[in-house]
Amino acid sequence: MASVLGVLKSPAETVGVIHSLRGAGFDDLEVFSPIPSHEIEHAFNPAPSGVRLWTLIGGLTGVTLGYLMTIWMSYDWELVIAGKPFASIPAYTVIAFELTILFGGALTVGALLVYGLLLPKQKSRGYRPSFSVGDFGCVVECQADQIPRVQELLESAGCSEVRVVEG
Amino acid sequence: MAAITDPVPTSPEDYNEGILAVLAPPSPIYVVAVLTMMGLVGAGAAALAYQTYAGMGVTGLMHPVMWGVYITTFVFWVGIAHAGTLISAILYLFRAKWRNAINRGAEAMTVFSVITAGLFPLIHIGRLWKFYFMLPYPNQRGLWTNFKSPLEWDVFAVGTYTIISILFFAVGLIPDIAAARDRITDWRRHLYGVLALGWRGTAEQWRHHSRAVLHLSGLATPLVLSVHSVVSWDFAMSLVPGWHTTIFAPYFVAGAIFSGMAMVITVLVPVRKAFSLERFIRAEHFDNMGKFIVLTSTIVGYAYAVEYFMAWYSANPYEQMSFWHRAFGDYWWATWIMITCNVIVPLPLWLKRFRLNITWMWCTSILINIGMWFERFVIITTGLSHEYDPAAWGYYTPSWVELTILVASFAHFFMWFLLFLRMFPVIAIQEVKEEQYEHAEAH
Secondary structure (H helix, E strand, O other), rough: EEEEEEEOOOOOHHHHHHHHOOOOOOOOOEOOOOOOOOHHHHOOOOOOOHHHHHHHHHHHHHHHHHHHHHHHHHHHHHHHOOOOOOOHHHHHHHHHHHHHHHHHHHHHHHHHHHHHHOOOOOOOOOHHHHHHHHHEEEEEEEEEHHHHHHHHHHHOOOOEEEEEEEO | OOOOOOOOOOOOOOOHHHHHHHHHOOOOOHHHHHHHHHHHHHHHHHHHHHHHHOOOHHOOOOOOOOHHHHHHHHHHHHHHHHHEEEEEHHHHHHHHHHHHHHHHHHHHHHHHHHHHHHHHHHHHHOOOOHHHHHOOOOOOOOOOOOOOHHHHHEEEEEHHHHHHHHHHHHHHHHHHHHHHHHOOOOOOOHHHHHHHHOOOOEHHHHHHHHHHHHHHHHHHHHHHHHHHHHHHHHHHHOOOOOOOOOOOHHHHHHHHHHHHHHHHHHHHHHHHHOEEEEEEEEHHHHHHHHHHHHHHHHHHHHHHHHHHHHHHHOOHHHHHHHHHHHHHOOOHHHHHHHHHHHHHHHHHHOOOOHOOOOOOOOOHHHHHHHHHHHHHHHHHHHHHOOOOOHHOOOOOOHHHHHHHHHHHHHHHHHHHHHHHHHHOOOOOOHHHHHHHHHHHOOO
């Protein structure tokens, strides 16, 4: 497999390149961008991020744990405080709410680390420091005999620089 | 007066170069400032060590006023933290783009102020090594913590707020740390390389990152409203005249955003000047922050008025006595500092020309900070010093130990902020660039 890099200057150009390459049957793409771009994201037509599921799981875990912990501990040693029931649900809702946020937030960040950072499927080949400044990069994985075709597509889509990536 | 048409950066390189230039080797003035703050923190640590050794008798806390400067300062710093979450989470959900230039600095303030706040319950309990009593842990007595107590709610609320604020702050920093990694050439390059966690700005990474930021914003928004509500219930759930009132939660939340926004201005004006960030933090940002101050000042002023109205309308002699004492009793000076700084001083900001005057905004913000510290002092001290029984009335005077620790808390906050300035981008590079790209494409 070979990798060809095209360098672009705007999200709109990058979206154009993605459409053009995918239209020509090149689906193994990686895009580097200095900013988040909904247009680029939608151009890949991705499945919903798995992060949202873990936010939900974290929130549900937190609220369940919040109520279970407070109620169980209240009945584990029964003390009447201020004439209230052992398990005072309105008072315990504060604890359950805070744990909902805590677990929801923690698992959101955990999921981001797993999906986006620690176990990424993205390829770093072709990355250059200018992609964190203002350049957009599109790396295409293709067979060696397809390189001229990919280069032609990238150049015709407006890439300011096109080159084969080594390594 | 600053012009609303301040020059703006024209290219992505401008953004990266201009913002990352703050990370350049420090000037002597910066070093002196950090050392001064460290010295003051050291003085506070020495005062705390003395208090821990000698006991709480070295403070001015004495019956009937058992909550004083420490709890006042705890509430003050929790309040300061709120503007960061308002700017980074709530305004994010409302798509208020102007927040982009100030949200990183405000988020950093949130983290440092909530950490500073978290020290005060420990300092206040005296035997600070007993703090773990507040945590629900299995123990040989078989007792659990009292989840019906607002003080216990506070442990969970402030603890959650601290953790979520740090996570939110760290997640937002990742792309900018990668930008710093790609530009910085000294030893910090390796540090940024580790902290960037392999960030390359791929479409996949941005997809998950954007989703995580959105969800954290959604979680942080009710959290920020809950935290100061819970702090207000430390007072409102009691039966102390002047405290036992249902308006405390919204009143405290509005006051927190008011004081937090003022602190953002207090901090960002000198930072903007010292690091030549005028192109990024522009007059329009101060204009918008000024509007927030006007709004929240009005709410706070209304809450002050409602408190007095309800004391009169309730026909409750204890409430009436408490509020009369607040305005004309032993602490009249503190009350009038509070009203002057929080209600009268912000009034000129109704006019745009004052909101665009950076010097005026900065002076106003400092007075608001003073006024908001006194608001908490007035609520706590006047409430406790004149409760039901005249035989139990008293007067509280803070000791030098408490005042040293109070000053040290400000130094602690500014020390961390100064260190942050030289280590991480103070403006969210990718967010201000995103705004520029959107603007360019719209035209």
